[in-house]
Amino acid sequence: MLSVEHVTKIFPNGRGIRDVTFSVRRGEVFGFLGPNGAGKSTTIRHIMGFLKPDQGSVKVCGHDTWKEQGRFQKYIGYLPGEIAFIEGMTGKAFLDFMAGMQGGVDSAWRDELIRRLQFDVRTPIRKMSKGMKQKVGIVAAFMHRPEVIILDEPTSGLDPLMQKVFIELVLEEKARGTTFLMSSHNFPEIERTCDRAAIIKDGVIIAVKDIHELQSMQRKLFEVTFESEQEVNDFMKCGLKIDSREGSRVRVAVQGDVDRFIRETARFHVRNIDVFTQNLEDIFMNYYDREGQTP
Amino acid sequence: MNMPLYRQMLAINLKMFMNYAVGSAFYILLMFWIYPGIAKNSGSLNSLIDAMPEGVGKAFGLENGFGSIGAFISGEYYGLLYLLILSIFCILVSTQLIAKLVDQGSMAYLLSAPTTRTKVALTQAAVLLSGLVLICAVTTLAGFAGYAWFIGDLADFDGTGFVLLNAGALLLFFCIGGISYLISACCNDEKRALTLSGVITIGFFSLNLIGKISGQLSWMRHISVFSLFDPGEIVGKTANWPLSVAVLAGLGAAAFAAGMIIFRKRSLPL
Ligand SMILES: Nc1ncnc2c1ncn2[C@@H]1O[C@H](COP(=O)(O)OP(=O)(O)OP(=O)(O)O)[C@@H](O)[C@H]1O
Ligand SMILES: [Mg+2]
Numbered sequence: 001m002l003s004v005e006h007v008t009k010i011f012p013n014g015r016g017i018r019d020v021t022f023s024v025r026r027g028e029v030f031g032f033l034g035p036n037g038a039g040k041s042t043t044i045r046h047i048m049g050f051l052k053p054d055q056g057s058v059k060v061c062g063h064d065t066w067k068e069q070g071r072f073q074k075y076i077g078y079l080p081g082e083i084a085f086i087e088g089m090t091g092k093a094f095l096d097f098m099a100g101m102q103g104g105v106d107s108a109w110r111d112e113l114i115r116r117l118q119f120d121v122r123t124p125i126r127k128m129s130k131g132m133k134q135k136v137g138i139v140a141a142f143m144h145r146p147e148v149i150i151l152d153e154p155t156s157g158l159d160p161l162m163q164k165v166f167i168e169l170v171l172e173e174k175a176r177g178t179t180f181l182m183s184s185h186n187f188p189e190i191e192r193t194c195d196r197a198a199i200i201k202d203g204v205i206i207a208v209k210d211i212h213e214l215q216s217m218q219r220k221l222f223e224v225t226f227e228s229e230q231e232v233n234d235f236m237k238c239g240l241k242i243d244s245r246e247g248s249r250v251r252v253a254v255q256g257d258v259d260r261f262i263r264e265t266a267r268f269h270v271r272n273i274d275v276f277t278q279n280l281e282d283i284f285m286n287y288y289d290r291e292g293q294t295p
Numbered sequence: 296m297n298m299p300l301y302r303q304m305l306a307i308n309l310k311m312f313m314n315y316a317v318g319s320a321f322y323i324l325l326m327f328w329i330y331p332g333i334a335k336n337s338g339s340l341n342s343l344i345d346a347m348p349e350g351v352g353k354a355f356g357l358e359n360g361f362g363s364i365g366a367f368i369s370g371e372y373y374g375l376l377y378l379l380i381l382s383i384f385c386i387l388v389s390t391q392l393i394a395k396l397v398d399q400g401s402m403a404y405l406l407s408a409p410t411t412r413t414k415v416a417l418t419q420a421a422v423l424l425s426g427l428v429l430i431c432a433v434t435t436l437a438g439f440a441g442y443a444w445f446i447g448d449l450a451d452f453d454g455t456g457f458v459l460l461n462a463g464a465l466l467l468f469f470c471i472g473g474i475s476y477l478i479s480a481c482c483n484d485e486k487r488a489l490t491l492s493g494v495i496t497i498g499f500f501s502l503n504l505i506g507k508i509s510g511q512l513s514w515m516r517h518i519s520v521f522s523l524f525d526p527g528e529i530v531g532k533t534a535n536w537p538l539s540v541a542v543l544a545g546l547g548a549a550a551f552a553a554g555m556i557i558f559r560k561r562s563l564p565l
Binding site: 045048049050051052069070073074076078080082083084085086087088089097098100101102103140 | 410565
């Protein structure tokens with residue numbers, strides 16, 4: 001459906017992306033994770049045919065997006081990372097205009113999108129808040145029911161409620177067979193929607209993983225408070241990785257094997273459990289460090 | 296051409312186009328209105344011009360004097376003010392139509408729709424040219440109206456000369472617009488595009504002016520496209536109008552084509 005093959009682009013300042021390769025299957029939701037400046041948007045700009053790759057190519061539905069401009073866009077919906085609209089339009093005027101450029105859209109579906117995202121389309125765009133602009137952008141990316149939807153940091157600027165609405169939308173469209181590529185910093189959002197994800201750092205893809213695999217890489221810290229210190233002593237013999245201990249409270253590091261942790265803990269009287277999830281940045285660092293160690 | 300884009304761009308810009316057109320029409324009507332008063336004193340004005348150094352009179356299009364309305368309009372409006380209005384129009388609008396959209400990023404939306412860059416570039420060129428044609432047409436009509444209104448019977452008016460004058464101006468700005476468009480298509484930065492086309496256009500304009508004033512520096516005129524539009528010569532029927540116009544059309548078409556090709560081929564930082 002979408003394949004990025006050995007794309008290299010080095011900017012004059014030496015930054016850029018190197019030999020980026022991955023492919024997204026039909027109906028798949030593919031996440032694109034990486035810290036700031038890693039090259040997510042740069043890769044997406046190649047997919048959209050805005051940048052000319054130094055080497056390599058991108059194909060969408062079999063069309064080279066640099067050489068065959070005009071052929072592939074009809075399959076694509078796009079939400080830019082930094083949205084800019086044409087000046088002097090209202091949200092509605094802009095959506096009408098884009099619908100015209102797309103050759104017409106199902107207006108019932110468009111109205112439903114607007115209703116679900118809850119914003120007033122008649123507001124002039126320059127008076128819109130960041131979140132509102134983001135919503136206009138999301139409607140523009142979804143309204144013509146494209147086969148592939150490319151979203152560069154789709155939930156930036158959305159409040160938690162709207163993030164939830166957005167995730168529902170993605171899942172519904174996915175169920176209809178739409179293919180997605182979305183970049184994000186937000187692991188929970190990727191976790192809930194994606195089948196696979198690529199991790200990019202300093203312009204290089206360091207992993208393309210099944211989402212379950214990524215989840216298992218994510219280390220969680222469970223802070224368990226037991227009834228007595230004696231129980232803690234017994235618990236610590238079970239061989240789980242103990243991060244720290246303080247009286248009857250222990251912090252257990254769990255990576256992947258949650259089931260075993262539950263079974264071991266259940267043998268004792270537990271007063272309280274808190275969980276601390278490792279953030280995405282730490283996963284990168286983990287991954288990156290490990291890659292660095294293996295020659 | 297992409298019709299939805301063309302319609303949208305016209306919807307956004309039409310008011311501004313009309314402002315230029317109405318401004319220009321108003322000014323030319325004003326010129327026709329004051330002419331009869333000037334014609335009465337044309338004798339003394341002409342001797343004043345004769346007293347000036349030859350180059351200065353030529354530079355400001357005064358060489359035909361104030362004796363006829365054609366000479367007056369060609370010198371006083373088409374020789375300076377109209378050129379400035381259309382220069383500003385070409386520079387601002389060509390920058391807005393491409394470089395600005397690339398700089399602020401909204402070009403990403405145009406290119407994410409099922410169209411090609413060449414079509415987008417062609418459409419934007421058509422918008423620029425539509426505005427130019429509109430201004431020139433309204434100005435020409437206002438000229439005829441002004442004559443009928445303030446001077447007398449249109450039958451006495453050198454209509455052909457006036458139309459050639461206006462068509463010459465249109466083609467000059469087809470060429471200048473093409474150059475500004477080419478620069479706009481090459482630039483990622485709106486300010487840079489604006490500065491570059493401004494400097495080039497004003498540069499051409501000044502070269503022409505200096506070349507006219509100073510006999511020694513007359514070669515300077517020949518590297519300026521403005522020398523291909525000499526209102527005094529057109530009205531005085533001494534210009535090689537078809538040749539000048541053909542060169543302007545050729546240069547303009549080449550600049551527009553180059554702009555489209557470059558825009559098609561380059562990486563855009565959207
Ligand atoms: N046109 C350009 N010219 C020069 N450098 C660029 C250009 N575009 C991007 N870069 C650089 O390339 C690197 C990757 O940028 P990119 O925008 O792809 O990052 P990103 O992964 O999208 O980051 P973020 O999460 O902040 O959006 C950055 O260091 C950026 O400064
Ligand atoms: Mg980005």
